Amino acid sequence: MAASESVNPVDLLREQIEGASPDVLQAMVKTFAQALMSAEADAICGAGYGQRSDERVNSRNGYRQREWDTRAGTIDLAIPKLRSGSYFPDWLLTHRRRAEQALVSVVATSYLLGVSTRRVEKLVEQLGIRQLSKSQVSEMAAHLDAQVEAFRNRPLDSGHYTFVWMDALTMKVREAGRTVNVHALIAVGVNADGQREVLGLDVASDEDGAGWLAFLRSLTARGLTGVRLVISDAHAGLVQAIGVALPGASWQRCRTHYLRNLLTKVPKSAQPWIATLVRTIFDQPDGDAVQAQFQRVVATIEAKFPAAAAHLDDARADLLAFTGFPQQIWRQIWSNNPNERLNKEIRRRTDVVGIFPDRDAVIRLVGAVLAEQHDEWTEGRRYFALDILAKSRTIIIQPDQHASDQNDPTPIAA
Numbered sequence: 001m002a003a004s005e006s007v008n009p010v011d012l013l014r015e016q017i018e019g020a021s022p023d024v025l026q027a028m029v030k031t032f033a034q035a036l037m038s039a040e041a042d043a044i045c046g047a048g049y050g051q052r053s054d055e056r057v058n059s060r061n062g063y064r065q066r067e068w069d070t071r072a073g074t075i076d077l078a079i080p081k082l083r084s085g086s087y088f089p090d091w092l093l094t095h096r097r098r099a100e101q102a103l104v105s106v107v108a109t110s111y112l113l114g115v116s117t118r119r120v121e122k123l124v125e126q127l128g129i130r131q132l133s134k135s136q137v138s139e140m141a142a143h144l145d146a147q148v149e150a151f152r153n154r155p156l157d158s159g160h161y162t163f164v165w166m167d168a169l170t171m172k173v174r175e176a177g178r179t180v181n182v183h184a185l186i187a188v189g190v191n192a193d194g195q196r197e198v199l200g201l202d203v204a205s206d207e208d209g210a211g212w213l214a215f216l217r218s219l220t221a222r223g224l225t226g227v228r229l230v231i232s233d234a235h236a237g238l239v240q241a242i243g244v245a246l247p248g249a250s251w252q253r254c255r256t257h258y259l260r261n262l263l264t265k266v267p268k269s270a271q272p273w274i275a276t277l278v279r280t281i282f283d284q285p286d287g288d289a290v291q292a293q294f295q296r297v298v299a300t301i302e303a304k305f306p307a308a309a310a311h312l313d314d315a316r317a318d319l320l321a322f323t324g325f326p327q328q329i330w331r332q333i334w335s336n337n338p339n340e341r342l343n344k345e346i347r348r349r350t351d352v353v354g355i356f357p358d359r360d361a362v363i364r365l366v367g368a369v370l371a372e373q374h375d376e377w378t379e380g381r382r383y384f385a386l387d388i389l390a391k392s393r394t395i396i397i398q399p400d401q402h403a404s405d406q407n408d409p410t411p412i413a414a
Contacts, residue, residue, distance in 0.1 A: 030075045037089050041080035044087060044264065059083050063378065086379065102368030105141050105219070106361045109181035123352060139370060141364070148367035151374070152201055156219065159192025160226025160391050163329075163384075164249075165320075165339045166236055168207050171362050174356045175265050179355055183207045183217045183328025184346075184366050188338050189224070194382035194389055196338050198374040199224060201367055203359045207385060219304035228392055229325065230323055231333065233257035234318070252333075253318035255282060256340065265308040274301065275310065282334050294320065338383075342373055 040050065041060065047053035049060060049103055063078035080087055098155075107123045113382050150327035168183045187199040200219050212235065216224075223332070226392050227249040230242050233255055259278055277297045282300045284290040294316060302309035346369050384392075 012157075012360060016187075019051060022299060029075065033075070033077060033092060037077070039091070040089065041082070041087055044082065058085065061108060064092065066195075081379075093197045098221065100408060102144050102349075102365045105144050106356065106365050109141060109361055110353075110357045117356070137147075137162070144364055144368060145210070145360070148364055148371065150197075152363075152367060153222070156199060156223035156225075158197060158391075160393060161189035161191055161199065161224055162228045162389055163333070164189040164225060164227050164230045164239065164246075165337070166230060166232040167211075167254075167339050167343065168204075169343060169350075169366075170368075171350060173202075173359055173362060174355055174357055175359075181203075182214055182362065185211065186339075186342070186343065186366075186370070187215070187219060189227075190383050191387070192226075192389070194384045194386055195380075196377040196383045198370045201363065201370055203362055207235050209240050212241035213245060216241050220245060225346045229321065232317075236261070240376075250324070251318070252321040253315060254339075255319060255334065256337065258315060258319060261300045262311055264309050267307050270305065274305075277301065278312070281319075282330065285328065290320060290323050326388055327393050329384065332384060338377075342370075345369060345373065 025337055042048045045058040045060065047056040059082070061081045061083040064081055066077050066079050068075045068077050077093075079089065080110050081095075108117075110123075111224055165188045166186070168185050170181050171184055172179055172182075173182050182244050185200075185202045185204055185207075187201075189197055189199045200215065200222070202211075202215045202218065204215070216282050228248045229252055231252045231254055232242075232244065236255075239251055243251060255278075259275060262278065263274060266274050277300060281290060281294050281297055284293050298309050300314050301312065322333060346366055348371055350356075351363060351364075353361075353365065356365075
């Protein structure tokens, strides 16, 4: 029998692979995955990379880096980008990997810190996890904490952040044997390239002026500049903190949050009618029309609900700060508020946990969700056109636009 026939090439290759070092295995897995992604991207484009063809419908536009956790280790993949549309290998990777890994880490940490075993087991079952060892917990937590910390402390060097949204979400945390409420302070902005960007995250014991001021000052220390309009709810002390930390910015009260407050002043049967009336204020073609419609809505509501009308009239300056900016800005701000979708995604993750074992777990999970959303926004379309942003930066803020600050008696340190 010939020597070539006495050796099974498949078995020989298997032995070589099993005895190879992890680096060799990683290289093989990476090469195979890259080849499959490249072939799939070529199929979407209708032609191979660099190939001239009449059947081509799209073309490549570089790569974006993504880490892929495998049994052979973490592999750095280069995912092809397309000039039109987007490509993501769903058969290979999962969206929001860091966020899901963060949720697993929170569950694992809960085990170690003595959270109810029955409660944690329910979370583990929802995640499809059978068990977690202490070494897995330590490894995941260290890896995620480093990622989130780097994201939270990165320089804000993308130019002027003309528009900024701020919000706070209440979380339950176990501290000193008690369950207490803490507040996750979140800031989102639009950078000089017109892209949305998650600016920062912090956890505060109270949603007071001191907490907001410290958060805003940390953002300015990292490079936050050029803010012209801050959109938020009327959190205690936040408006004053904006005036101190961002003296050149105007404040716009979030209409979604305000409308919820206003609707508590009227019977439930009248709430849809009131909500529809108020929304017409923000659908006008120019600033004069907005002011006129505001007055008409107040008069209409006053005929049936005087207390609600007075409440709305008192909030006039807070709700109409946007009229000093180009109309294109209005449409985008009201039709696509970035905080609303972001808050829903955060709540979807944090509701699974319920009570966090500590504040670090809050930062770990919420920070990972924010980092994933930040990456998606970076790869997506511009939120504002560059010419509109340039025009918005020339708006002169009237000195009395923070007059509502005087109505808040809460002291705040400068």
